[in-house]
Amino acid sequence: MSEKKEKEFVLETNHLGIDFGGLTAVDEFNIGIGKTEIMGLIGPNGAGKTTIFNLLTKVYEPTRGNIILDGKDTHGMNPAAVNQAGIARTFQNIRLFDKLSVEDNVKIGLHNHINYGLFTGVFRLPKYWSEEKKAHEKALELLDIFGMADQADVRADSLPYGAQRRLEIVRALATGPKILLLDEPAAGMNPSETEELMKNIKKIRDDFGIAVMLIEHDMKLVMGICENIAVLNFGKVIAKGSPSEIQSNPQVIEAYLGTKKENA
Amino acid sequence: GNTESGSTAAANPDAGETEEAAAETEEVTETEEGEEAEAPETSEGGALTGTLNVGCIGPMTGGAAIYGNAVQNGAKIAVDEINALGSDFQMTLNVQDDEHDAQKSVNCYNTLKDSDTQVIVGTVTTAPCIAVGEEAYNDRMFMLTPSASSTDVTADKDNVFQLCFADPNQGSASAQYIYDNQLATKVAVIYNNADAYSSGIYQTFKAKADELGLDIVSETTFTDDTANDFSVQVGQAKDAGADLIFLPIYYTPASLILGQAYDMGYTPKFFGVDGMDGILTLEGFDTSKAEGVILLTPFSADAEDAATQSFVGKYNDQFGETPSQFAADGYDCPYAIYKALKFYADKNGGLDVTGMSYDEICEILISVFTDPDFSVDGITGQGMVWDANGEVNKAPKAVVITNGVYVGM
Amino acid sequence: MSETMLKVDDLNVYYGSIHAIKGISFEVKSGEIVTLIGANGAGKSTTLNTIGGLLKAKSGTIEFEGRNIGGTPAHKVVKEGMALCPEGRRIFQQLTVKENLEMGAFTRNKAEADETIEQVYEQFPRLKERVKQVAGTLSGGEQQMLAMGRALMSKPKLMMLDEPSMGLAPILVDQIFDIIVKLNKAGTTILLVEQNAQMALSIANRAYVLETGKIVNHGTGEELLHDDSVRQAYLGG
Amino acid sequence: MLTNLFNGIGLGSVYAIIALGYTMVYGIAKMLNFAHGDVIMVGGYASYCTMMYLGWPPAAALLFSMAICTVLGVLVERLAYKPLRNASNLAVLITAIGVSYFLQNAALLIWSSNPKVFPNIFNMPFFQGVTASAASVSADAAAADTASSGVFSVKQRGTLITIVVNLIIMAGLTLFTSKTKMGKAMRAVSEDRGAATLMGINVNRTISMTFAIGSGLAAIAGVLLCATYPNLVPTTGSMPGIKAFVAAVFGGIGSIPGAMIGGILLGVIEITARALVPTVPSDIFVFAVLIIVLLVKPSGLFGKTVREKV
Amino acid sequence: MNNKSKNAFLNYGLVIVFFVVFQALLSTGNISSLLKGLLVPMTAYMILAISLNLVVGISGELSLGHAGFMSIGAFTAAFVEGVILNNIKMEGPLSKNLGVQILIFVISVIVAAVFAAIAGFLIGIPVLRLNGDYLAIVTLAFGEIIKNIFNCIYISIDETGVHISDKNPSLDASFAGKMILEGPQGSVIKKVSIFAAGIILLLLVLIIVQNLVNSKAGRAIMAMRDNRIAAESSGLPIKKYKLMAFTISAAIAGAGGALFALNSTGITPKQFDFNASILILVFVVLGGIGNMTGSMIAAALLYILPEMLRELDVQKYRMLIYAVLLIAVMLITNNEKIRALAGRVFKKKDKVSVKPEAGKEA
Ligand SMILES: Nc1ncnc2c1ncn2[C@@H]1O[C@H](COP(=O)(O)OP(=O)(O)OP(=O)(O)O)[C@@H](O)[C@H]1O
Ligand SMILES: Nc1ncnc2c1ncn2[C@@H]1O[C@H](COP(=O)(O)OP(=O)(O)OP(=O)(O)O)[C@@H](O)[C@H]1O
Numbered sequence A: 001m002s003e004k005k006e007k008e009f010v011l012e013t014n015h016l017g018i019d020f021g022g023l024t025a026v027d028e029f030n031i032g033i034g035k036t037e038i039m040g041l042i043g044p045n046g047a048g049k050t051t052i053f054n055l056l057t058k059v060y061e062p063t064r065g066n067i068i069l070d071g072k073d074t075h076g077m078n079p080a081a082v083n084q085a086g087i088a089r090t091f092q093n094i095r096l097f098d099k100l101s102v103e104d105n106v107k108i109g110l111h112n113h114i115n116y117g118l119f120t121g122v123f124r125l126p127k128y129w130s131e132e133k134k135a136h137e138k139a140l141e142l143l144d145i146f147g148m149a150d151q152a153d154v155r156a157d158s159l160p161y162g163a164q165r166r167l168e169i170v171r172a173l174a175t176g177p178k179i180l181l182l183d184e185p186a187a188g189m190n191p192s193e194t195e196e197l198m199k200n201i202k203k204i205r206d207d208f209g210i211a212v213m214l215i216e217h218d219m220k221l222v223m224g225i226c227e228n229i230a231v232l233n234f235g236k237v238i239a240k241g242s243p244s245e246i247q248s249n250p251q252v253i254e255a256y257l258g259t260k261k262e263n264a
Numbered sequence B: 001g002n003t004e005s006g007s008t009a010a011a012n013p014d015a016g017e018t019e020e021a022a023a024e025t026e027e028v029t030e031t032e033e034g035e036e037a038e039a040p041e042t043s044e045g046g047a048l049t050g051t052l053n054v055g056c057i058g059p060m061t062g063g064a065a066i067y068g069n070a071v072q073n074g075a076k077i078a079v080d081e082i083n084a085l086g087s088d089f090q091m092t093l094n095v096q097d098d099e100h101d102a103q104k105s106v107n108c109y110n111t112l113k114d115s116d117t118q119v120i121v122g123t124v125t126t127a128p129c130i131a132v133g134e135e136a137y138n139d140r141m142f143m144l145t146p147s148a149s150s151t152d153v154t155a156d157k158d159n160v161f162q163l164c165f166a167d168p169n170q171g172s173a174s175a176q177y178i179y180d181n182q183l184a185t186k187v188a189v190i191y192n193n194a195d196a197y198s199s200g201i202y203q204t205f206k207a208k209a210d211e212l213g214l215d216i217v218s219e220t221t222f223t224d225d226t227a228n229d230f231s232v233q234v235g236q237a238k239d240a241g242a243d244l245i246f247l248p249i250y251y252t253p254a255s256l257i258l259g260q261a262y263d264m265g266y267t268p269k270f271f272g273v274d275g276m277d278g279i280l281t282l283e284g285f286d287t288s289k290a291e292g293v294i295l296l297t298p299f300s301a302d303a304e305d306a307a308t309q310s311f312v313g314k315y316n317d318q319f320g321e322t323p324s325q326f327a328a329d330g331y332d333c334p335y336a337i338y339k340a341l342k343f344y345a346d347k348n349g350g351l352d353v354t355g356m357s358y359d360e361i362c363e364i365l366i367s368v369f370t371d372p373d374f375s376v377d378g379i380t381g382q383g384m385v386w387d388a389n390g391e392v393n394k395a396p397k398a399v400v401i402t403n404g405v406y407v408g409m
Numbered sequence C: 001m002s003e004t005m006l007k008v009d010d011l012n013v014y015y016g017s018i019h020a021i022k023g024i025s026f027e028v029k030s031g032e033i034v035t036l037i038g039a040n041g042a043g044k045s046t047t048l049n050t051i052g053g054l055l056k057a058k059s060g061t062i063e064f065e066g067r068n069i070g071g072t073p074a075h076k077v078v079k080e081g082m083a084l085c086p087e088g089r090r091i092f093q094q095l096t097v098k099e100n101l102e103m104g105a106f107t108r109n110k111a112e113a114d115e116t117i118e119q120v121y122e123q124f125p126r127l128k129e130r131v132k133q134v135a136g137t138l139s140g141g142e143q144q145m146l147a148m149g150r151a152l153m154s155k156p157k158l159m160m161l162d163e164p165s166m167g168l169a170p171i172l173v174d175q176i177f178d179i180i181v182k183l184n185k186a187g188t189t190i191l192l193v194e195q196n197a198q199m200a201l202s203i204a205n206r207a208y209v210l211e212t213g214k215i216v217n218h219g220t221g222e223e224l225l226h227d228d229s230v231r232q233a234y235l236g237g
Numbered sequence D: 001m002l003t004n005l006f007n008g009i010g011l012g013s014v015y016a017i018i019a020l021g022y023t024m025v026y027g028i029a030k031m032l033n034f035a036h037g038d039v040i041m042v043g044g045y046a047s048y049c050t051m052m053y054l055g056w057p058p059a060a061a062l063l064f065s066m067a068i069c070t071v072l073g074v075l076v077e078r079l080a081y082k083p084l085r086n087a088s089n090l091a092v093l094i095t096a097i098g099v100s101y102f103l104q105n106a107a108l109l110i111w112s113s114n115p116k117v118f119p120n121i122f123n124m125p126f127f128q129g130v131t132a133s134a135a136s137v138s139a140d141a142a143a144a145d146t147a148s149s150g151v152f153s154v155k156q157r158g159t160l161i162t163i164v165v166n167l168i169i170m171a172g173l174t175l176f177t178s179k180t181k182m183g184k185a186m187r188a189v190s191e192d193r194g195a196a197t198l199m200g201i202n203v204n205r206t207i208s209m210t211f212a213i214g215s216g217l218a219a220i221a222g223v224l225l226c227a228t229y230p231n232l233v234p235t236t237g238s239m240p241g242i243k244a245f246v247a248a249v250f251g252g253i254g255s256i257p258g259a260m261i262g263g264i265l266l267g268v269i270e271i272t273a274r275a276l277v278p279t280v281p282s283d284i285f286v287f288a289v290l291i292i293v294l295l296v297k298p299s300g301l302f303g304k305t306v307r308e309k310v
Numbered sequence E: 001m002n003n004k005s006k007n008a009f010l011n012y013g014l015v016i017v018f019f020v021v022f023q024a025l026l027s028t029g030n031i032s033s034l035l036k037g038l039l040v041p042m043t044a045y046m047i048l049a050i051s052l053n054l055v056v057g058i059s060g061e062l063s064l065g066h067a068g069f070m071s072i073g074a075f076t077a078a079f080v081e082g083v084i085l086n087n088i089k090m091e092g093p094l095s096k097n098l099g100v101q102i103l104i105f106v107i108s109v110i111v112a113a114v115f116a117a118i119a120g121f122l123i124g125i126p127v128l129r130l131n132g133d134y135l136a137i138v139t140l141a142f143g144e145i146i147k148n149i150f151n152c153i154y155i156s157i158d159e160t161g162v163h164i165s166d167k168n169p170s171l172d173a174s175f176a177g178k179m180i181l182e183g184p185q186g187s188v189i190k191k192v193s194i195f196a197a198g199i200i201l202l203l204l205v206l207i208i209v210q211n212l213v214n215s216k217a218g219r220a221i222m223a224m225r226d227n228r229i230a231a232e233s234s235g236l237p238i239k240k241y242k243l244m245a246f247t248i249s250a251a252i253a254g255a256g257g258a259l260f261a262l263n264s265t266g267i268t269p270k271q272f273d274f275n276a277s278i279l280i281l282v283f284v285v286l287g288g289i290g291n292m293t294g295s296m297i298a299a300a301l302l303y304i305l306p307e308m309l310r311e312l313d314v315q316k317y318r319m320l321i322y323a324v325l326l327i328a329v330m331l332i333t334n335n336e337k338i339r340a341l342a343g344r345v346f347k348k349k350d351k352v353s354v355k356p357e358a359g360k361e362a
C-alpha cells in the first residue's frame, strides 16, 4: 500500500474481486500503475489474470472493490464507456472483426475520433469525405508501427495468426487509450517475432506515452520489458516487484516458473 | 330490393321452371339438328357458337385450398357437361391458384389475361376477389364469383356479379329466421375475426339481432391460427346459458366446435350459414354430433331433384367426395354464363364468341345479367336473378340435419 | 524403434484453391517421439488434421501400421488406434470435465474407460478437482490438460498433439512435456507439432521442419537443435 | 377460472409434446427444423389411413406412423440437410422451409385439401380404464369441471393422457441425453462436430439418430394433436409447429423440461387471454407475454445464461 | 475507386439496366400482362430484401417478422391515400391525375417509413437485450401481433375525420364515410405507384444502405456482428447502433410496403404473415447474406419464378416444384465442390471452412 502513494497512478484498484457462483476467481486485487509504466501480470493458468482484465474493462462487473482510472471511479460504466475513458485491451483468444478489412478494424478503434453523424454518412456530405480521409491516414500510420500498412485491404481473418495479434494491438491503440491491456500478446509467435514485439511494445509506450499492462507466459518477454510484475495465484497476488525480485522469489518459482530454465 | 325480388321468385316458381325446362329441351333438339345438318353457322336465329375461354381463380394450395378445389371441381364438371351438349359452343377452363393472397390473385388474373381468357369465374375468396375486381373493372373483364360473398366484392363495380348470397343477406336472414321461428331466447355467436366472410356475417347478424331484440349473451372469436381449441368459446356460451349458438363460419372449424360441445355434454341448437354446408361429408366425421344443426344453405347434396342428383353422382365418381356448396357454386357459374350468352344469342340472332375481346363479352354479359327477364335455375337456387349491383337474389333454404341428412324446415 | 507405424507419402492438401501441403513425406516409427516444427501457417496443423481424417488429401498416401488410411473418416481413424489432440483444444464447452473425458473413450467400453480415467486423474490432479465443472469455464491451461486427458482416454497407439504448450504457464509447459515423455515411455508413439521448438526438439527422437507446406529439413532432435538455420529461424538465434 | 386453467393445460400439453420433439432436433442438430410441424402432419395422416382404411387398432397405427415418420425424418436429413453440414445456419433454415413446403404440397396432392376427421382414440375402452383409475388421484380437478362427477370427459381424458405421455417423453429424453453414451455423444456433436469426430463419434449417424428420435416423437405428437383437435389437413402441422417453436424458446432453447413447461404455459396464456378478452385474437396476448418474458429473462425460462468466456 | 464503391456502382447500374430494359418492353407493349403486373411488386420485394439484408447480413441478427414492418408501411399508405383522396378535389379518375398520384406516392412513402421506423425502434428495444434465436422469436412474435391487430381494427374516414374502431362501421345503415381498413378484409386501394417511381425508390434505398455500410455507423454495425465483446471494448455504444440498424431497416421495409400497397388494388393483413417474412428471408439467404446485389437478383427471380410456372403446364405441381427448386438451389449453392470451383474461377478467397471456427477458442 505504501508504494501506491509515492507515484501518480493512471490506474488503481482497491480490493477488487469477483466470484463465479461459488468460485472466487479474483480477490483483494490492489494495484497501481504509473502513467508510462509497463507492468506484467503473470501466474499459473487459471489464476485469474484474464479475469482481472475483464474486470478492468467491465466485461464482467466486479463483485467487490473499485477501479480508479485517472482519478475517476469507473463504477457504473459499461465496456464502451471504460474504453472511452481510456482503457483499451486485446484478447487472449483473438477477437477481430473477421469479415472487415484490416483498415476497417483499425477504423473501428478510431470510431470515437471520427466526427460525423448518420445523416452526413448516408448522404456523403463534404464532412464525410474529409473525416474519412483523416481516418484513413491515421489508420495507415498506426498500422505502420507493425509494418502492416500494405495489408490494409486484406480481410482480417485471412491474416496469419501473428499478424492478427498485432492487428488487435493496433486496434486497441487506435482508441487513444491511457493504458493498454495486452492479454498474451506473444502467444503463438516464434522467438524472432516475439523479439520484434518486445521492441514495439516499448516503442508504443515511448511514442504514445501510455501505460501498458500485459499478461504473458513467455518469460523472456516479461522479464525483458516489464518494470514491475505482479504474480497471481488462485486469484490472489502472491508477489509484486521488479523482474529480478520475482525471478528469485521461491513462492513464484514453486507456483509458476518451475525449476527448469529453458524459458528464461 | 331483396324481399321484393325474392317474392317474385317465390310467387312465380313454376313459370321459371317450365320456361327453363322448355329451353333445355329446345336446346337438345336444336343441337341434334345442327349435328345432323352439319351447318351450324347458318342455322336459324339464336345459335350460340364458338369457343369461350373461361378463367377460374381460387386457392388451390395453402390453408384455404379446400374451397378453391371444390369450386374448380364443380366448374370442371359443368364445363364438361356444356361441352358435351354437342352444340357448336365450347368452353375452355383455365384454373389459377392464388393461395388466398390478394397480390397473387392479381397475378393469376394477369396470367389469364395473357392466355386470352374472356370471362372470369372467381375469385373464390373475398379479399382477393376485391383486388381482382378492381383490376377487372378497369380492364372491363366480366367476373362471376361463385363464393366471394362480401358486398364489397360487387360494390361500385358493374362488371362483377355474385352467385352466392351476399354476407348481409345471410347475417340478417339468419337473425330473422331465428327470431321468426323463435328458435332461441339466448344466443351465442362464435366467429372468425381473421376472416372477412365470417366477421361480415357476424356483424350484420348482430345488427339485425339487436334490431329484433334477440338476446345475444356471448360473442367469442377465433382466428385461422387458433382454430383448434374452442373450449373457451363453447364454455362461455354454456356458462351464459345460451340455447342456440350461431356459427357464421366454415364447416371445418364448426366440426371441431360441435365435437367439443358434445364432449362437454352441452347440447344447444346450432345455427350455421352456407359455409357450414359440407359438414356431413367430412371424412370420418361422426354425423351424430351434427344432429339438429340448422343451416341456411342454397345447396344440399341430398336434394332429390335430378340436377343435383346427377351433379352429386358425377362429382363422387370423379373426385371421390360428396360435393360441398362451394362445388355447387362452382358448377352453377359456367352454366350461368353459358345461359346468359345463349339468352343474348337468342335475342340478337346468334353470337359467335370465338376471338371476341373480353370487354365485348363483358358488356354483353352485363346487359344480360341485369336484364330482368334473365334468370337461371341452378343447383344452388331456382330462378336466380341479379340486381344492378351484381348481387344475386335467390331464396336461402333453411335445413336441419336429421339422422345425418338435411331436411327442409 | 523398429517398424514404421505411420508413413506419409507425397501428401498434397488444398483448401479450395490454396495449396497448403505440397507433397510432403515423412514417417513415424513405433515408440518414437517425432516433432514437426515450423512457423505460423507452415501447414503443421493441416498435416495433422489430414492424418486424423478431418481433412481430405488431394493426393498421396497415409499408411498406419501398414494399412492405407487415406480418406478414412476421422471417427474410424480413432478406432485404428490414433488420437488427435487438436489445436485450440476443442473441448466440449457445455459438457462437464467428466463428460468430456468420457467422450474421449467413446470407442471403448465402460470398464476400460473407468480404468483409464483414473490414470488420467493421476496425470492431471487439477482435472479431478474439477470433475463437475462445465468445461467452458476452465482457464486456458486447464482446458489444455482436459484436451490431452480426453485424447488419452482412447488409449491410442499413436497420439498426435497440436501445439499442446500454447498459452501455458512455464511450469505447466514443463509438466506437459514431462507428460509427453512419460506417455511415450509407457509405449505411446507421439507425433508432436510445436511452436516451442526448443522444448519439442529436446524431447524428440526425430524432427521435420516445415516451411510453407514443404519439408525443408529433418534429422534427430539433437541435430536440429544445433543446426544453424534452425536456430536462426525457430530458436531465436 | 379453474376450467380455463384446465383447458389451457389441455391445449398446452399438445404444444408441449410437439415442442419436445422440436427441442430435441433444435438442441442437438442446432437447426430450426421448420419442417417438424409437417412431419407431425404426415404422422397424423399415416395413422389416420391405417386406422380408417385398413382398420388397424390405434396402437398399431401409432407404431406404424412412428416408423413412417422416423424413416421420413432420416431420409429428409440425409437428402436435404446432410449436404449442408458446413453451410451457414440460415442456408439450412431455408432448406427446412423448402422441405416444409414440399411435404405440405405433397400431402395436398395425395390426400387433397379436404379435412379428415381423426377418430377419437381417447374414447377407447383402454384409455377409459386407465384414466378412470387416475381419476381418484386428481379428483378435485375433475369434480370442478364435469357434471357427472368423478368421470372424466373425453377431452380431459385426452389432456391427462397427453400430459402423461409428455412426462414419459421428458423423463426419457432427459435420461437419454444425460446418461446414455449415445445421448452424450449427441450433446458433444451439438457443440463441436469436428472434435466429436476425433472422439470416434460418427457425426452423421448421430445426427441421423437425432432426427430419427425427433421424428418418431413427431408421430406421437401428430396422433395426440389430431386426437385432441381432430381436423386433419395438409397444413395441420404448421401453426402448432410454430407455436411449439415459440414454446421451446419460451422454455429455454435445448432445455427439455423447458420445452414442456413452455408449451403448457403457452396453452394456458392462450386460453386465459381468450376467456378474458374474447373478441381480440388471443395470439396478440400470447406473443406479447412471450416478448415480455424474454425481456425479463433473455434466455427463456429454463435457459442457461451461458456467460461467454472472454 | 476501391472495391466497395465499385460494387455499389455496379448495383446502381444493375437497377438502371433493369429499369431501361423493362421500360422499353413496357412502352413497346412487348410484355405480358402477368410480367407487367409483377414489375412493381418485384421492385418492392427487392427493397424488402435489401432492408432485411441490413438486419441479417450487416448487423447479423435473424429477423423472422419483417413482413410486419412491410404491413405497417402498406396500411399506412392505404391510410394516407384515403385521407388525401378524401380531402382533395380532383377532375376525373385518379389514373388521369399524375400530380395527385405523385403527391400520394411521396407522402405515403415518407409517412409509411416513419411509422415503420417507430415500430422498428420499439421492437428494437428488446432486440438490445436478446440475441440469436431468442431475438428471432421476438421478431416472429412481433409480426404475428401486427397481423392480428390489423385483423381486428376498422378505420373509416368521413367529413368529421378519421375513426378507428373494433367494429365495422360500414355495416351501420347510417354510415356515410369511406372505409380505409376493414379488418380481415383489408384495404381497397386506388392504384398509384408506377414502375419508375418504384425504381427511384429502389435506387434511393440502395444509396442509403450502401452509403450507410461504408460509413462510420455501418462499420460499427458490422463490427458488432463480427464480435460484440470486442466492439464494446473498442468503445462502440452498441445499443445505439443495434437500434439504428433495426430502425433504418424497418423504415425501408415500410417504404417498400407502401410501394407494394400503392401498386395493388387491395391488401389484406393475411398477406403479411409469417410466410411472407420467410419469403423475404429466402431472398436474402439465396442472394448471399450481406450481398445486396444478390438480394436484389434473388428477390426478382424468386418472386417471379412461381408465377412463371403458371404459364407452363404444371399448375398442379407448381408449389411442389417451387419447393424442390428451393431445396436444390440451396444444396447446389452450398456444395463445397461447386464453391471451390467457383472460387477458382472468380479467384475469390472463399474460406472453405473445414477447420471449424472453434479452433480459435480459449
Ligand atoms: N465466466 C466464468 N464462469 C465461471 N468461471 C470462470 C469464468 N471465467 C473464468 N472462470 C474461472 O476463473 C478462473 C480464472 O480464469 P482466467 O481465465 O482469468 O485465468 P487466467 O489466469 O487468464 O489463465 P490462463 O493463463 O490459462 O489464461 C478459472 O478457474 C476459470 O475457470
Ligand atoms: N480453413 C482454411 N481455409 C483456407 N486456408 C487455410 C485454412 N486453414 C489453414 N489455411 C491455410 O493453410 C496454411 C497452413 O495452415 P496451418 O493451420 O496448417 O498452419 P500451422 O503450421 O498449423 O500454423 P500455426 O502455427 O499458426 O498453427 C496457411 O497458409 C493457412 O492460411
Ligand SMILES: [Mg+2]
Pocket (backbone or CB within 6 Å): A049, A050, A051, A092, C140
Ligand atoms: Mg487468460
Ligand SMILES: [Mg+2]
Pocket (backbone or CB within 6 Å): C044, C045, C046, C087, C162
Ligand atoms: Mg497450427
